[in-house]
Amino acid sequence: MDLRESISNQTHLSLSLAKHIIATNTQDCNLVLSALSIQVLLALIASGSKGPTQDQFLSFLKSASTHDLNSLSSQLVNGVFADGGPSGGPRISFANAVWVDQSLHFKPSFKEIVDDVYKAASDRVDFQNKPDEATNEVNGWVRKETNGLIREILPRGSVDGTTRLILANALYFK
Known part of the structure; x- marks a missing residue:
């Protein structure tokens, strides 16, 4: 797993999620979200799935394998969120x-x-x-x-x- 590429992919995904949520928010209110939190939960779901479902999650999360997702998530949970x-x-x-x-x-x-x-x-x-x-x-x-x-x-x-x-x-x- 190339850490730099994984981080770049997840940053792109997080920004895409945030843009989508902001664009579809029809209420006139403040909005706070953690796109990284969403990504981590989607990675967890991908780890528990198999076959075509897992393939779709991996494609959406721009990852080659659940091993790569889990490795990145582990580093985030243990380092960034310390x-x-x-x-x-x-x-x-x-x-x-x-x-x-x-x-x-x-x-x-x-x-x-x-x-x-x-x-x-x-x-x-x-x-x-x-x-x-x-x-x-x-x-x-x-x-x-x-x-x-x-x-x-x-x-x-x-x-x-x-x-x-x-x-x-x-x-x-x-």
Whole structure:
């Protein structure tokens, strides 16, 4: 993997995503987005897919392989988004999470990528019988990862028995 080329490809993708979102935003309001967060979650999805679906993600993400995507994402998660912490640097938190319905299972290889490459929290929850509890768990995670700035990302009723998977990304910067 050529790191410079990967970064150039992901920068182009991020700018394209931002331009598209800005162009299609019909509301007269401020807009804040993290195109890099979107790219990281799409790379995570690509890592969990196979066949034509994975090929489409790789094409969209301008990457030759999930290995290249995971390598770049790992460097971003471990380096670029490293917290300045108590030393006086900027406070930054970049967190990912995956919740899957308890009727499904993480494939061991995907679980390893989720844990080791993306440093993502992962859990199996009961979307079918306890959707409100799953909603509360996701909202609690978001509240924790944003230091309480975002208290609710999923409104009541947004998760139901048809939900099978939730991917989340929280970016906190101060």
